[in-house]
Amino acid sequence: MNTQSNAMTESSIQSQGTAPAAVSPARVMYWSIRRELWENRSIYIAPLAAAGLFLFGFVINLAGMRRHIAASLLGPGQQRDLLMTRYELSASLIMGTALIVGIFYSLDALYGERRDRSILFWKSLPVSDLLTVLSKLAIPIVILPLLSFAITLATQFIMLVLASVMLLGSGVNIAALWTQVSFPQVSGVLLYHLLTVHGLYYAPIYGWLLMVSAWAPRAPFIWAFLPPFVISGVEKIAFNTTYFLSLLEERLVGGPESSMAANDHAKDWTGTLIPHHFFGTPGLWIGLAIAAVFLGVAVRLRRYRGPI
Amino acid sequence: MPCIEARGLRKAFGTTIALDGINLRLEEGRILGMIGPNGAGKTTALNAILGLTPFQGELRVLGRDPWAERDQLMRDVCFIADVAVLPRWMRVSQALDYVAGVHPRFDRAKAEGLLAKTAIKHTSKIRHLSKGMVAQLHLALVMAIDARLLVLDEPTLGLDILFRKQFYDSLLNDYFDRSRTILVTTHQVEELQHILTDLMFIDRGRIVLNCSMDELESRYVEVTVNPDRVAAARALKPIYERNVFGRSVLLFDIKPDLGANKIVDRPQLAALGEARTPSIADLFIAVVGNQYAAQGAAQ
Numbered sequence: 001m002n003t004q005s006n007a008m009t010e011s012s013i014q015s016q017g018t019a020p021a022a023v024s025p026a027r028v029m030y031w032s033i034r035r036e037l038w039e040n041r042s043i044y045i046a047p048l049a050a051a052g053l054f055l056f057g058f059v060i061n062l063a064g065m066r067r068h069i070a071a072s073l074l075g076p077g078q079q080r081d082l083l084m085t086r087y088e089l090s091a092s093l094i095m096g097t098a099l100i101v102g103i104f105y106s107l108d109a110l111y112g113e114r115r116d117r118s119i120l121f122w123k124s125l126p127v128s129d130l131l132t133v134l135s136k137l138a139i140p141i142v143i144l145p146l147l148s149f150a151i152t153l154a155t156q157f158i159m160l161v162l163a164s165v166m167l168l169g170s171g172v173n174i175a176a177l178w179t180q181v182s183f184p185q186v187s188g189v190l191l192y193h194l195l196t197v198h199g200l201y202y203a204p205i206y207g208w209l210l211m212v213s214a215w216a217p218r219a220p221f222i223w224a225f226l227p228p229f230v231i232s233g234v235e236k237i238a239f240n241t242t243y244f245l246s247l248l249e250e251r252l253v254g255g256p257e258s259s260m261a262a263n264d265h266a267k268d269w270t271g272t273l274i275p276h277h278f279f280g281t282p283g284l285w286i287g288l289a290i291a292a293v294f295l296g297v298a299v300r301l302r303r304y305r306g307p308i
Numbered sequence: 309m310p311c312i313e314a315r316g317l318r319k320a321f322g323t324t325i326a327l328d329g330i331n332l333r334l335e336e337g338r339i340l341g342m343i344g345p346n347g348a349g350k351t352t353a354l355n356a357i358l359g360l361t362p363f364q365g366e367l368r369v370l371g372r373d374p375w376a377e378r379d380q381l382m383r384d385v386c387f388i389a390d391v392a393v394l395p396r397w398m399r400v401s402q403a404l405d406y407v408a409g410v411h412p413r414f415d416r417a418k419a420e421g422l423l424a425k426t427a428i429k430h431t432s433k434i435r436h437l438s439k440g441m442v443a444q445l446h447l448a449l450v451m452a453i454d455a456r457l458l459v460l461d462e463p464t465l466g467l468d469i470l471f472r473k474q475f476y477d478s479l480l481n482d483y484f485d486r487s488r489t490i491l492v493t494t495h496q497v498e499e500l501q502h503i504l505t506d507l508m509f510i511d512r513g514r515i516v517l518n519c520s521m522d523e524l525e526s527r528y529v530e531v532t533v534n535p536d537r538v539a540a541a542r543a544l545k546p547i548y549e550r551n552v553f554g555r556s557v558l559l560f561d562i563k564p565d566l567g568a569n570k571i572v573d574r575p576q577l578a579a580l581g582e583a584r585t586p587s588i589a590d591l592f593i594a595v596v597g598n599q600y601a602a603q604g605a606a607q
Contacts, residue, residue: 023411028409
């Protein structure tokens with residue numbers, strides 16, 4: 001009996017010795033992000049659907065254009081910009097969709113797991129609260145921008161092909177379409193914008209949403225949007241100022257100006273990128289610091305919070 | 309090193325005291341059943357042990373402070389905190405992939421082997437599984453993890469008797485060896501009687517009984533007393549009396565630790581009628597239920 005139990009302890013010690021003590025954080029992060037994509041398929045379905053619908057609209061648009069060109073209503077200047085403005089439109093649509101998906105995703109990320117009690121399952125695994133929150137933050141600030149970038153690029157390429165096919169023989173110089181649109185430059189600007197503005201400049205917004213999501217006893221949407229609304233109202237009545245509101249506005253729409261030069265029609269698109277300007281803005285760093293505080297609170301909250 | 313060691317473990321929510329100074333020592337290789345009425349503090353105790361809630365007092369689990377060292381502890385501790393906490397949107401195959409991805413001690417082949425014995429398909433979504441199948445899946449995931457402590461909080465709640473029986477059989481046959489420790493709370497004590505090595509009754513944040521099953525057998529005797537011996541039996545101070553089909557069933561605490569001073573002994577009780585070891589359920593009613601009765605009388 002004694003020898004048997006000894007043998008058992010030995011073997012269990014051995015098995016504990018040979019088993020790896022930990023999985024690398026990178027691997028845990030990889031699986032955590034995959035897990036998010038399994039659960040929230042809208043992360044890639046919504047931008048894809050937006051792109052698909054845009055292409056549908058674009059085909060109708062091209063059909064209309066063919067008639068105008070035939071009637072020579074389209075000047076040479078318009079011909080030149082034929083695709084450029086539509087490219088920008090497609091990028092904005094996909095980006096906007098990703099933004100909305102990101103906002104709703106963040107609001108539910110740490111709330112949904114408490115509501116459906118699955119937090120008890122996630123917490124039974126050796127994944128820290130910090131890593132969990134970071135993996136959920138990665139969705140809006142890394143995954144969604146990269147996804148939007150890839151989808152936009154594919155959409156624009158399809159647009160180019162569609163335009164070439166549909167405008168063939170209509171008098172538009174197809175070859176010019178292809179030479180004029182310089183993919184590396186356009187996509188470089190887009191990627192830069194997505195990573196700086198959507199990834200870094202919006203970080204405090206996603207941090208706030210994740211924090212509310214970790215805290216809210218119910219209805220995270222209301223808790224996320226009511227306080228800013230009330231604060232600006234109180235500021236207006238108390239001091240008759242709108243600093244808070246303009247601060248929010250600046251955060252939401254002011255980003256692009258600070259990362260790119262205003263001259264959109266410059267021939268050399270890469271020349272409009274001014275990283276030293278963007279990374280030199282105190283607003284960016286203050287925003288990142290605020291994001292870090294929000295995320296720190298979210299991590300802490302997740303430690304204490306159980307299912308609702 | 310004991311698996312769990314608590315001294316003066318306290319936890320209060322506002323003015324409600326959930327744990328009122330618990331002392332507990334659980335050695336490795338034991339199966340402890342923690343039984344208590346609703347709101348007795350069982351879940352709070354488990355949450356403290358699992359590092360899900362901060363606490364006062366001293367608590368070490370596998371030599372670690374569960375609140376401060378939760379991340380490291382979770383590599384060696386596994387738990388099923390409740391039935392139906394597996395995410396409903398997940399597919400069975402995704403659950404396997406994910407746990408294999410993040411857990412260093414997960415043996416995927418073992419989990420697949422356990423699942424092969426059930427009717428669960430890898431492509432199924434958890435929301436489409438029956439409650440019993442979800443419990444089977446969760447158990448398969450947890451049993452494939454080479455953990456040193458397994459904590460089960462009401463793991464079989466809402467399952468029918470077949471699934472419950474199978475659940476504990478599987479746990480005992482395919483998982484438990486003497487190097488692992490299991491801590492389980494449940495209201496359904498019938499299936500547990502022959503599985504546990506240790507028993508604890510907890511009520512209003514306090515431990516009211518803590519003994520091994522061997523001690524229980526030597527200490528408590530339930531006697532269906534012959535009708536002519538009832539008065540004599542009552543004189544021996546039973547801790548509980550109930551009526552079954554018109555016959556008195558008395559429960560005695562022999563208190564062997566009193567040695568020669570003990571109130572009654574086994575032969576004496578055997579002479580009164582049919583003597584046997586009480587079921588956990590009857591003992592629970594006698595020990596915990598009695599306190600409520602005594603309190604009611606005092607007020």
